Amino acid sequence: MPFELSTTVPWGRNLNEYRAMFNLRDEDLNKRIVSVGDGPASFNAEMTQLRKNVVSIDPIYKFSTAELRQRIMETKDVVIEQTKNNLQKFVWTKIKTIEELATIRLAAMNHFLEDFEKGKRAFRYVDHEMPARTAFGNASFDLGLSSHFLLLYSQLGLDFHLATLTEMLRICNQVRIFPILNLNAEQSELVADLIKHLESDFIIEIVNVDYEFQKNGNQMLQLTHK
Numbered sequence: 001m002p003f004e005l006s007t008t009v010p011w012g013r014n015l016n017e018y019r020a021m022f023n024l025r026d027e028d029l030n031k032r033i034v035s036v037g038d039g040p041a042s043f044n045a046e047m048t049q050l051r052k053n054v055v056s057i058d059p060i061y062k063f064s065t066a067e068l069r070q071r072i073m074e075t076k077d078v079v080i081e082q083t084k085n086n087l088q089k090f091v092w093t094k095i096k097t098i099e100e101l102a103t104i105r106l107a108a109m110n111h112f113l114e115d116f117e118k119g120k121r122a123f124r125y126v127d128h129e130m131p132a133r134t135a136f137g138n139a140s141f142d143l144g145l146s147s148h149f150l151l152l153y154s155q156l157g158l159d160f161h162l163a164t165l166t167e168m169l170r171i172c173n174q175v176r177i178f179p180i181l182n183l184n185a186e187q188s189e190l191v192a193d194l195i196k197h198l199e200s201d202f203i204i205e206i207v208n209v210d211y212e213f214q215k216n217g218n219q220m221l222q223l224t225h226k
């Protein structure tokens with residue numbers, strides 16, 4: 001099925017949030033990083049400004065800046081309205097109000113939009129739909145990240161997750177996934193299955209992190225080659 005922009009809801013986080021979600025220390029920022037399902041996050045743009053190395057992978061990168069901007073503008077009010085209707089499902093300590101949430105997310109997505117064409121030409125934004133094999137060689141990256149893509153979209157199923165993780169672990173020495181909750185804010189039913197399938201080849205850890213916006217969403221899954 002072709003990837004349609006009209007069915008996606010672009011929503012992007014920033015570097016500070018990525019640092020907290022993935023326990024990224026200063027030394028981690030110097031690693032070769034690939035971020036899968038990176039969407040309109042400003043992580044790549046901000047990291048590039050710091051002269052760090054990030055490649056973002058997402059099928060939305062086939063669209064133009066104008067198309068992505070239009071889709072972001074079409075959907076932002078819907079997402080904010082949905083969040084407003086579910087205030088009790090979130091933790092309002094770091095981000096204090098719905099208005100602050102909208103400001104932070106729009107700032108991140110605008111930063112992404114400003115960087116997008118330049119980054120595409122530099123092959124920092126790669127149009128690619130997982131779980132298809134990427135063009136990257138084995139162990140091209142030290143670290144692979146998935147923020148609000150794997151596990152959250154648990155309806156993609158075990159086979160999709162196994163195939164995507166197998167490809168990510170082919171090109172990365174370590175993979176970190178945040179959060180480990182599904183869209184119902186419960187620990188994804190896939191976590192136990194993935195551990196069962198992958199624990200003979202990888203060290204798998206559930207790590208507490210200093211980020212919690214979705215209630216109880218303060219853990220990441222970390223997989224490292226043995």
Ligand SMILES: C[S@@+](CC[C@H](N)C(=O)[O-])C[C@H]1O[C@@H](n2cnc3c(N)ncnc32)[C@H](O)[C@@H]1O
Nearest residue numbers: 011012013037038039041058129130147148149
């Ligand atoms: C909720 S957004 C998260 C964006 C960003 N990682 C963040 O946390 O701010 C999920 C992203 O996953 C992407 N996605 C969906 N299916 C994908 C696939 N098969 N392969 C790669 N990315 C995919 C979507 O296009 C979307 O940009």
